[in-house]
Amino acid sequence: MTSRSPLLSRPGAVEGGGADAGVASHYGDPFREQRLLAAGEAVVDLSQRGVVTVSGPDRLSWLNTLSSQLLLGLRPGQSSETLLLTVQGRIEYASHVIDDGTTTWLITEGSEAAPLAAWLERMKFMLRVEVADATTDWAVLGTTKALPSGDGVVWEDPWPAVVPGGYSYAIVDERVHPGRERPWFEYLVPRDGLEAAVSATGRALAGSLAAEALRIAAWRPRPGFETDEKTIPHELDLLRTAVHLAKGCYKGQETIARVHNLGHPPRRLTFLHLDGSQHTLPEPGSPVLSDGRTVGRVTSVGHHYEMGPIALAVLKRSVDAAADLVVQDGDEPYAAGQEVIVAPDAGQVVGRAAGFLKAPR
CATH class of the missing domain: 3.30.1360.120 (Probable tRNA modification gtpase trme; domain 1)
Structure with a gap:
């Protein structure tokens, strides 16, 4: 600035x-x-x-x-x-x-x-x-x-x-x-x-x-919000717009290919519908809990003119996609319903017979 x-x-x-x-x-x-x-x-x-x-x-x-x-x-x-x-x-x-x-x-x-x-x-x-x-x-x-x-x-x-x-x-x-x-x-x-x-x-x-x-x-990731020092593109669904899987060599390509073909991203981006009864919003960075255990963090928070309080969060891949979550901002809990963005089974496309994902163009 x-x-x-x-x-x-x-x-x-x-x-x-x-x-x-x-x-x-x-x-x-x-x-x-x-x-x-x-x-x-x-x-x-x-x-x-x-x-x-x-x-x-x-x-x-x-x-x-x-x-x-x-x-x-x-x-x-x-x-x-x-x-x-x-x-x-x-x-x-x-x-x-x-x-x-x-x-x-x-x-x-x-x-x-x-x-x-x-x-x-x-x-x-x-x-x-x-x-x-x-x-x-x-x-x-x-x-x-x-x-x-x-x-x-x-x-x-x-x-x-x-x-x-x-x-x-x-x-x-x-x-x-x-x-x-x-x-x-x-x-x-x-x-x-x-x-x-x-x-x-x-x-x-x-x-x-x-x-x-x-x-x-729109589920659109923003650098510095959804990303941290550990973020790989797979976790945010950025392979759809920011990565070409068949181009020549570049730094980091080995990880891109290995996770996509043989592994799974360790975290996944999700959309949260937040309980709006408090008339406040949690701060970005607030932990996301499942059964009292921290499973991720809120990355972006907003108040949509139609949907009310909404957020993006990065969660551990292992979190149940149907689990009810809580965003804990200090002493204030916010109930949160998940809407899955990145599939829990994302990656490991070699030999996949079925799954959520679509083949590349």
Whole structure:
């Protein structure tokens, strides 16, 4: 984060916290903002996000060798998503990827832009690429409905499609996946023109609380929220959009292949319907209990305008998919009903005769 957004001067703006500090959590009416955003009648200030650019003729082939997604032949205007992994296959960096024909744009969490740019700089060797942290120059606007103008750089979220080379670990078919109800677009605009860009859309402003509630309802993982230092992509169903299972070598590929073909991810992402009778929400990071035993943690929490209190949580794979759970926030318990995202039997696809999972395209 480079500075507070100028949009915080708008009437009713209340600044967010944590990863969303510097932008408005809401502008006075979170549920109305959420409805407008869901209907495509609002935009969200995402200027807390980071932006890294990679230019030069070798940019796509170079990024392809480093990351989990097949980026060779990425067409101008085509959106993708990729991960940089540790040798052990754990997620180190996650990026939304869009190429404009001369530059590849990587949209990240704000705290990741500088370290990602530094890491990429160390990996250049003799290749014809230039890396820059462009966060001070560019801001991001989010919306669920594409803006009429086709100008500029825009990233369209591939979630929840199973992209070529990907694989779904969810029980539900992608045609009825709740992510279908949340198309998502991120527009890059000059940071010094952020206010003018918002006014030019002709749409209302929604805060980060609205965007987060829709994201959670779509089962969409967010770096730094659903991820920790141990996260592998399989646990979050990220093989569907961020991993190509048949591309060439990259760091962490051995773990990706081994868990997918022969093993099971040790944890699984789940969606929780929370008891709303307390009129409060548990804090992210709160433990999730089953029969009094800690079996995971809440990663994201929101209040949906239709479903009420909802959350994402990462649980041990062994947790019974039908078990009633409790989220324990200090002395306050919240009853929680599970809706399985990542199947308990995910992985081990070699020789599978049956199961929840679908074959890759």
